Amino acid sequence: MLSRYAAVAIYFLAITPLVLSGCAMSEEIKRIDENKHSLSEKAASLSTDLNGEQLYFRSCNTCHPTGRQGPMGPSLEHVNEHFLTDAALRDFIRKGKGVMPAQTKDVMDDKEMDSLIAYVRHLND
Numbered sequence: 001m002l003s004r005y006a007a008v009a010i011y012f013l014a015i016t017p018l019v020l021s022g023c024a025m026s027e028e029i030k031r032i033d034e035n036k037h038s039l040s041e042k043a044a045s046l047s048t049d050l051n052g053e054q055l056y057f058r059s060c061n062t063c064h065p066t067g068r069q070g071p072m073g074p075s076l077e078h079v080n081e082h083f084l085t086d087a088a089l090r091d092f093i094r095k096g097k098g099v100m101p102a103q104t105k106d107v108m109d110d111k112e113m114d115s116l117i118a119y120v121r122h123l124n125d
């Protein structure tokens, strides 16, 4: 009889922690998932979803007024000759140069950057 109690006691002592730690583990996974979700929501909320023209007026027009030379920046009329690929132009705008500020992903996401590039390429049409 006693050995049967002992078996039951051992069962609970051995199994219960396993089950509990399993729960703790799934709690942890749930927490990580929630965190990921809130991070992607945060990234989406930072995006203003402005179109190319709006982005240009917000971030570029002061120095390159409507694509022309301004007090602080050169004309952009040769941009298509100077940057043959969108990748090269994107790289330049992302990094900035001298007084021209870098446009990092937290101020302009990839989708906005694509719209801006399309706008800049057609400034002189």
Ligand code: HEC
Binding pocket: 056, 059, 060, 061, 062, 063, 064, 072, 073, 074, 075, 076, 077, 078, 079, 082, 092, 093, 097, 098, 099, 100, 101, 103, 116, 120
């Ligand atoms: C504070 C002023 C300033 C702002 C704001 C600014 N730029 Fe500039 N930009 C410059 C200056 C100065 C240069 C010349 C950099 C150099 O070559 O040293 C330049 C150069 C460029 C060039 C290269 C032109 C060429 O044909 O070689 C491009 C393209 C450009 N800017 C695009 C942009 C875009 C797009 C934005 C907005 C996201 C922007 N700039 C915002 C000042 C600015």
